[in-house]
Amino acid sequence: MVKLAPLRTELLEQVIQLSVAEQQLPYVGTIDEVLINADEHTHPHIVLKHDQVIGIFLIDMLYSQSYEFAESGSLGFRAFLIDQHQQGQGYGGKVMGQLRGYLAQHYPNHHSIYLTVNCKNTNAYQCYVKNGFHDTNECYLGGAAGPQHIMLMKLHA
Incomplete structure (x- = not known):
């Protein structure tokens, strides 16, 4: 069973052990780079499988202040990764399938x-589309690894 939860201090050591496949580094960065972006406005959340951390993502509460395309009152989903040794087992889709309800509960004002x-x-694009995100048909051109699709999901649909 896969569960989403805010990162708790006692699980930080497990998070630090997460590994990123080399071909994914341009898209996600290292776990250290992910964690350095966490602060009071960018919250780290973890993916648990039987109380073992297998992934992480960030929720950016000030996303709309950093990106013109984002509406005021929206969140940003950033730095999503599943440990490279856990990939290919459908965990990304399971996380995306739970995301709307999880965020609506934890961020009810967004x-x-x-x-x-x-x-x-x-592969990531198809996973997002399959699990409630839609392509805005715009591209963000400021990404370090090239053009990016801008995707949106309403939380209270």
């Missing part, structure tokens, strides 16, 4: 969430 996904990352 109406939607945005993410950008590299145009070359077709």
Whole structure:
């Protein structure tokens, strides 16, 4: 069973052990780079499988202040990764399937969430579309690894 939860201090050591496949580094970065972006406005959340941390993502509460395409009152979904040794087992889809309800519960004052996904990352794109995100048909061109699809999901649909 896969469960989402805010990162708790006692699980930080497990988070630090997460590994990223080399081909995914341009899209996600290292776990250290993910964690350095966490602060009072960018919250780290973890993916648990039987109380073992297998992934992490960030929720950016100030996303709309950093990206013109994002509506005021929206969140940003950033730095999503599943440990490279856990990939290929459908966990990404399970996380995405729970995300709307999880965020609506934890961030009830926000109406939607945005993410950008590299145009070359077709597997992630399909996973997001299959689980409630829709492509805005715009591209974000400021990504370090090239153009990115801008995707949106309403939280209270």
